[in-house]
Amino acid sequence: MTGGSKPDRVCLGVIAGAHGVRGLVKIKSFTEDPEDVAAYGPVSDETGRKRLVVRVKGRVKGLVLAELEGIRDRDQAQALHGLQLFVERGALPRLDDEETFYQTDLIGLAAEDPEGRPLGRVVAVPNFGAGDLLEVLDPERVSQFYPFTREVVPEVDLAAGRVVIRPQAEVIARSDHDREGGEAG
Numbered sequence: 001m002t003g004g005s006k007p008d009r010v011c012l013g014v015i016a017g018a019h020g021v022r023g024l025v026k027i028k029s030f031t032e033d034p035e036d037v038a039a040y041g042p043v044s045d046e047t048g049r050k051r052l053v054v055r056v057k058g059r060v061k062g063l064v065l066a067e068l069e070g071i072r073d074r075d076q077a078q079a080l081h082g083l084q085l086f087v088e089r090g091a092l093p094r095l096d097d098e099e100t101f102y103q104t105d106l107i108g109l110a111a112e113d114p115e116g117r118p119l120g121r122v123v124a125v126p127n128f129g130a131g132d133l134l135e136v137l138d139p140e141r142v143s144q145f146y147p148f149t150r151e152v153v154p155e156v157d158l159a160a161g162r163v164v165i166r167p168q169a170e171v172i173a174r175s176d177h178d179r180e181g182g183e184a185g
Contacts, residue, residue: 008088008089009044009046009048009086009087009088009089010086010087010089010092010102010104011030011046011084011085011086011104012029012030012031012036012037012040012043012085012086012087013027013028013029013030013031013037013064013084013085014027014028014030014082014083014084014085015027015080015081015082015083015085016028016063016081017077017078017081018074018077018078018081019060019065019077020074021073021074022072022073022074023067023068023071023072023073023074023076023077024057024065024066024067024077025065025066025067025068025071025077025080026060026061026063026064026065026066027054027063027064027065027066027085028063028064029063029064030103034059034063034064035056035059035064037054037056037064037066037085038054038055038056038064038066040087040091040092041087041091042054042087043085043086043087044085044086044087045083045084045085045086046084046086048086050083052068052069052070052085053068053069054066054067054068054085055067055068055069068080099150101156101158103125103132105158106122106125106134106156106163107122107123107124107125108121108122108123108161109121109122109156109158109161109162109163110161110162110163111134111136111162111163111164111165112162112163112164112165113164113165113166113167114154114164114166118139119136119138119144119165119167120136120137120138120139120144121136121137122134122135122136122163123135123136123137123143125148126145131147131148131149132147132148133145133146133147133148134146134148134153134163134165136165146165146168147168151166152165152166152168153165153166154166
């Protein structure tokens with residue numbers, strides 16, 4: 001990803017399987033409010049050819065329970081398992097807060113330490129339950145995970161196509177120094 005480029009389409013979620021016999025699906029939503037997976041109009045597959053209207057029916061075990069227009073039975077619903085649901089970027093609200101990002105905008109950014117040394121590239125923004133992480137593929141092609149907090153990631157510069165990451169040993173040392181009464185720098 002080059003600095004400032006943005007994907008035309010954003011993945012809002014993925015179909016996790018069928019629910020029941022009447023064609024309902026379970027969706028793993030990637031939106032802040034999981035039910036917003038249906039808030040931006042019809043969704044499509046990755047190619048943009050298959051369009052689906054999503055109607056949220058509730059929640060089940062952390063997933064969104066939804067009806068898809070035209071899907072009437074379990075077999076049709078199960079055939080969609082793993083289908084990623086995309087929406088045109090223009091359908092999403094504009095982010096006015098400098099501290100809020102669409103995850104898709106972070107993927108591909110160059111990661112560097114505070115001195116400008118390369119750490120790799122952001123390849124994913126997973127959340128395993130304790131908060132968002134930046135997954136950075138380092139030059140040896142090994143994934144490194146960093147908490148996506150202001151302390152660990154003090155700078156995100158979308159225009160320049162980079163994030164600054166304080167390696168965790170440095171964050172721990174700074175925290176210890178702060179507790180001992182030293183000044184944070």
